[in-house]
Amino acid sequence: MRRGTTALLTAALLGTGAVTAPAAATVPVEIVxxxxxxxxxxxxxxxxxxxxxxxxxxxxxxxxxxxxxxxxxxxxxxxxxxxxxxxxxxxxxxxxxxxxxxxxxxxxxxxxxxxxxxxxxxxxxxxxxxxxxxxxxxxxxxxxxxxxxxxxxxxxxxxxxxxxxxxxxxxxxxxxxxxxxxxxxxxxxxxxxxxxxxxxxxxxxxxDLAYSLAPENGAVSPTSVTSTGTGVPKYQWMALFTVLGVANGLQDLPAVTDPAQLAGLATGDCANFDARVCTALLEVATTGYPSAASTAFLRERxxxxxxxxxxxxxxxxxxxxxxxxxxxxxxxxxxxxxxxxxxxxxxxxxxxxxxxxxxxxxxxxxxxxxxxxxxxxxxxxxxxxxxxxxxxxxxxxxxxxxxxxxxxxxxxxxxxxDAYPVGATETLHLSGSGDLVADPAAVVAGSASWSSVAPVGPNYTETSFLDQTGPVTDPPGTAVRFTSPPLTAPVDVVGSPRLTVTLETPTVAGTQLLGPGGQLVLVAKLYDVGPDGVVELPHRLVSPVRVADVTAPVTVQLPGVVHRFEAGHSLAVVLAGGDLAYRGSTLPQPVVLRTGPGVAGELQLPVTG
Structure with missing residues (x-):
């Protein structure tokens, strides 16, 4: 018998396709x-x-x-x-x-x-x-x-x-x-x-499996995902990919948002995994992040x-x-x-x-x-x-x-x-009152603030691969958004945008030297906002970051996408304090984002056409 289900990461990937072969002169003999x-x-x-x-x-x-x-x-x-x-x-x-x-x-x-x-x-x-x-x-x-x-x-x-x-x-x-x-x-x-x-x-x-399951998208090279920092666990995928997906199947999905239940599962028979896999799961459930040893174990594979x-x-x-x-x-x-x-x-x-x-x-x-x-x-x-x-x-x-x-x-x-990357870089600047502007001379001083409120969520983008249909949400006080004017012509983004911001968070500045548990966790994402205000998050992709030093400008590599922002639409870059798909900070982390002339704050877009 097969162990567990294949519903999560099935290898039918290679057999999936809606193509019907045209009628042939001869039908090949099926290979037994x-x-x-x-x-x-x-x-x-x-x-x-x-x-x-x-x-x-x-x-x-x-x-x-x-x-x-x-x-x-x-x-x-x-x-x-x-x-x-x-x-x-x-x-x-x-x-x-x-x-x-x-x-x-x-x-x-x-x-x-x-x-x-x-x-x-x-x-x-x-x-x-x-x-x-x-x-x-x-x-x-x-x-x-x-x-x-x-x-x-x-x-x-x-x-x-x-x-x-x-x-x-x-x-x-x-x-x-x-x-x-x-x-x-x-x-x-x-x-x-x-x-x-x-x-x-x-x-x-x-x-890099360490990045896959606990990504860290801050100040990384555009051509690498490996970081010396500690990542933000991809909580739902990590659970489904390991214990829940194989040993318990879909009926145990409620445990995805219950660290105590996940910790209990991880101390069991480890679902026929190398025991170090379940050690990493237990770390995430209890401390909120993988240890250096678990990161090295995943990276080695x-x-x-x-x-x-x-x-x-x-x-x-x-x-x-x-x-x-x-x-x-x-x-x-x-x-x-x-x-x-x-x-x-x-x-x-x-x-x-x-x-x-x-x-x-x-x-x-x-x-x-x-x-x-x-x-x-x-x-x-x-x-x-x-x-x-x-x-x-x-x-x-x-x-x-x-x-x-x-x-x-x-x-x-x-x-x-002939090679990746393609296109040219276009830059938008973060300005006061929540604007993205093309002209750096148009930047005005301002500030915006948010705070994390829970280790998991409340901001929502997806439920791993199980649900990509629900609306993305950012409850008031949990995120900030900077939005461009409506586009006068389509903009085609192919690759990974980069976002640089200047933050103030005295609470985290005092705790970040204690290690990953005291560092700031944030989630960056790029929205396509229609003329009617409807938000599209291309393929539900976000970039979580664990910031090592909040006293310096923070650069985030946003998700790689191939996406056309149509004329009349706006681009919006969002910073949030958490997400239901990730294991964030255990304690609330109030943050202020500063903008103004001479203050680091820009969005770089890889644009083709």
């Missing part, structure tokens, strides 16, 4: 997978042995005499190999041998815990599966139907070229949890000098900590609709890979963890040749695994919803640039 149990050994410091449940898909006509390249794929968090059936059959019909497997820790009866895609367990296990695809008889695989030992001999071998034994022509694809394991596998292979992995396609995955060992061509796709792993994470990974010379392409697609449904024609891996992203994947694998076709286009591509609405053409909705 061979159900295998593969024994992987020597994992982690304890040298664990784990049983991996896998399905081997071999296309018709592919055998030892006519081998084909292979693709390895695994599930998203909480899923199983079954979630990968569409991608396996879709790539199989394109002539690829596919091995779909259930990630470590997601099958009852196996004693191996969930280790968050670390290199020593998850990466090493996938490396052994690559050896299996390369025909290594020492990697034991058994046919579950017959009990016969299986040695894979239908995959193209590269031993003579690379000098590496049991080296298949092989790539990997997967989303979310099934995305990060690709980086772990590539790093393990490169560190060992074997490099059996030839191309990867990680979708909607993380760069992230490509940010070992990117120099990832040298495999990478087609990286990230979702605009994603409050779990945001666009900034993909920028950090893309930039690091590109700057070290790794062939890398970055795609900002429409869909993500907050909305798992691609646009019609955008992604359908069951029929990859019939969708925009599916064709990108085929071009990537065809070139790097088969040596066929031109070198794929690198650089940066991004989906524009307003173009799709105007044209009805999802392919035309994608723009391409």
């Amino acid at each position: 997978p061979r159900d295998l149990t593969v024994t992987v050994t020597g994992l982690g410091p304890a040298g664990r042995t784990c049983q991996v449940d896998a399905d081997l898909y071999v296309p018709a006509g592919v055998d030892a005499g006519s081998p084909a390249p292979a693709v390895l794929t695994t599930n998203g968090f909480g899923g199983t190999k079954a979630d990968q059936a569409d991608v396996a059959r879709g790539l199989g019909e394109q002539g690829y041998v596919v091995l779909a497997y259930t990630g470590l820790g997601f099958v009852d009866g196996d004693l191996c815990p969930i280790t968050l895609d670390d290199r020593e367990h998850d990466g090493a296990a996938a490396g052994q599966l690559l050896r299996l695809l390369g025909g290594d008889p020492s990697v034991r695989a058994v046919d579950d139907a017959t009990g016969a030992t299986v040695v894979v001999d239908q995959v193209v071998r590269q031993d003579d070229v690379t000098g590496t034994p049991f080296d298949p022509a092989a790539g990997m694809i997967g989303g979310s949890y099934g995305g990060q394991v690709q980086f772990a596998t590539a790093a393990v292979e490169h560190a060992a000098g074997t490099d059996r992995l030839d191309a990867v396609v990680p979708l909607i995955t993380w760069n 992230s490509v940010a900590s070992y990117v120099s060992d990832v040298r495999v061509p990478t087609l990286l796709a990230q979702g605009q609709a994603d409050t779990l792993f945001d666009l900034q994470e993909s920028v950090a990974t893309y930039t690091a890979l590109r700057d070290q010379g790794t062939p890398t392409a970055l795609v900002w697609q429409s869909w993500g963890h907050s909305d798992l449904t691609p646009q019609p024609g955008e992604l359908d891996m069951r029929h990859p040749a019939e969708s925009v992203q599916g064709r990108q994947v085929l071009a990537w694998f065809d070139h790097f695994l088969r040596g066929e076709g031109p070198a794929p286009q690198l650089g940066f591509s991004y989906y524009r919803d307003w173009v799709h609405e105007q044209t009805g053409d999802v392919a035309a909705a994608y723009a391409h640039a």
Whole structure:
């Protein structure tokens, strides 16, 4: 049986799509997978042995005499190999041998815990599966139907070229949890000098899991999400991603806003996680933030900590609709890979963890040749695994919803640039009376104030991925807003705006030296305000910050977005004292924001067009 539900982070990401394949002259014979149990050994410091449940898909006509390249794929968090059936059959019909497997820790009866895609367990296990695809008889695989030992001999071998034994022509694809394991596998292979992995396609995955679950967006580099500061826990997602999502399912969602109940859950059996995961949960429930040790634990399980060992061509796709792993994470990974010379392409697609449904024609891996992203994947694998076709286009591509609405053409909705970032920077200035003005000479002195009132909320943006429909709210006294005049022409923002403000908070100035618990927590966000006053928060994305020093100007990196602010609309930047999706300050924190000539206060926007 599967442990828990797959409703949260399902790996059906790759099979989701509203595309119907056109009628073909011939209907391909459906590939019936061979159900295998593969024994992987020597994992982690304890040298664990784990049983991996896998399905081997071999296309018709592919055998030892006519081998084909292979693709390895695994599930998203909480899923199983079954979630990968569409991608396996879709790539199989394109002539690829596919091995779909259930990630470590997601099958009852196996004693191996969930280790968050670390290199020593998850990466090493996938490396052994690559050896299996390369025909290594020492990697034991058994046919579950017959009990016969299986040695894979239908995959193209590269031993003579690379000098590496049991080296298949092989790539990997997967989303979310099934995305990060690709980086772990590539790093393990490169560190060992074997490099059996030839191309990867990680979708909607993380760069730094410490940032993903407890982001800190203050004064960070535009091309990195890793900070030396302590983040603000993404309370709902953290709970759903770990204990609640797997062990207890959706019926325990009320605990998301009940720290005492969450603390009780975290002291249980830890839902088959490495115990340090639940230690971090307990810290958040009791102190309100993760310790340095927990932050280091999460960061170690992230490509940010070992990117120099990832040298495999990478087609990286990230979702605009994603409050779990945001666009900034993909920028950090893309930039690091590109700057070290790794062939890398970055795609900002429409869909993500907050909305798992691609646009019609955008992604359908069951029929990859019939969708925009599916064709990108085929071009990537065809070139790097088969040596066929031109070198794929690198650089940066991004989906524009307003173009799709105007044209009805999802392919035309994608723009391409040679690299990220794109466009130019335009600056608006914070002025008294709550205005955003283009002319710095128009700035007048003023002040605005707010206070946090509870560790969780009361300001509302979302309920993780479960509800993106309710209105965003900022109760009186809990936030300040600065608004531009109505726009005379559309403004297209592509990337991460940056906000700089000057604050006064004597209470926090006296407590911030005590550590994270005494530091100011705030949440910054950018609204699109319509002529009728209706507020849109693009994809419900916000930037929480734990400010290390309130006596100096504070710079916040706002969420990465692709958004058109239409003519007649206004931009509004908001600073709030809390949010229902995050674990904020335990004590009230009154804050005054100062504006005026010579006072640091501006909003920088990355604008295209």
